[in-house]
Amino acid sequence: MATKAQVAVPAPLFDLPAQNGPLEAELKDAFERVLHSSQFILGDEVEQFEARMAEILEVNHAIGVSSGTDALLLALMTLRIGPGDEVLCPAFTFFATAGSIARTGATPVFCDVCPVCFNLNPHDAESRITKKTKAILPVHLFGQAAAMGPLLDLARAHDLHVIEDCAQALGSTYHDKQVGTFGDFAAHSFFPTKNLGGFGDGGLLVTNDDVLAAEARARRVHGARGKNHHEYIGGNFRLDALQAALLNVKIPHLATHLAHRSAAAEGYATVLGAGMALETDPGPCCKSTAFFGLEPTVPMLPVESPGRGHTWNLYTLRVAAAQREALVERLCQDNIQAGVYYPEPLHRQPCLKNDVLTLPVAEHLARQVISLPLSTDETLPARVRLCLMEAVGVT
């Protein structure tokens, strides 16, 4: 009798059924509660959610909004960023970071990033400050904080607002302080694959400033303070009660979820970092605009830079650009789903294109990065190791 060919256990980049399946009964209860309440927009569920998130994130004000993108837009609108203004942001990030700036009529000014932590390089940012610069918008990419110390120094020296894009970094820390507590505002996202993954779109705007919080709350509902009295131009940036109720079910499980991801990242570091010719020490982080080793001769594991508490929303390696496709394919053959975040830097996107701008680190990273699944399956690192050996030829 013919034996069935062995099919490798699938390793999806994000395993949502594994995350949400065990909570099914509680989620259904939450759904029924909202259904029977007929309170579908804002209300008690949203207020409860905001209060719990403010506590977890160690901020005075948490404002539930329609998405992470809208949280960014609402922050920029509330800070009165608009036409004629420039906002510094990294070129290597998700589109929404710069798209939100452009939607206010301001100009996103793209800066290069650090080849070690992948975040906004403070030295490059400083070199792009002009009289029109109004704000700086660092992103805590893949779950690792940007260099907030030097970036805040810059902001103070040049009187700039700071808006943190925490969409991938809920729970991450910088010198033991939660990200999102450093700037005037911070934006969080509950897109299903983020650290606190929702069931549709949702976001949160946080701040410690009472005046800014009150204005942002008004702008969330078309700038209204009191019914039919509109003080500002705002939008419909509200969070659904159903989304808040479902997220309230997930909040108690957040710490465990992040601990699992962290353990899985350590599993890779142990199995891939030991006895294999990989680069595990890429040098100093965020130090200068000088870049080094732009094309890695061997794959580079991601690092947690000193003082930054990584939450591993994405576990991202750098490989030689010419080898990335082969590695993606080899992983796919073994049922391991890899992802590329992000294949095109923002200054090369059609709608934001700047042909004269060269940002070497961002451009190289876009061709080199590959993100791997983080799984509680302890056999995964060894499978990835085999793929690396075969596709990239490391021993």
Ligand SMILES: *Cc1c(COP(=O)(O)O)cnc(C)c1O
């Ligand atoms: C996901 C994400 C956003 C946008 O969040 P949405 O909730 O999808 O609108 C913004 N910035 C970064 C870096 C992101 O990863």
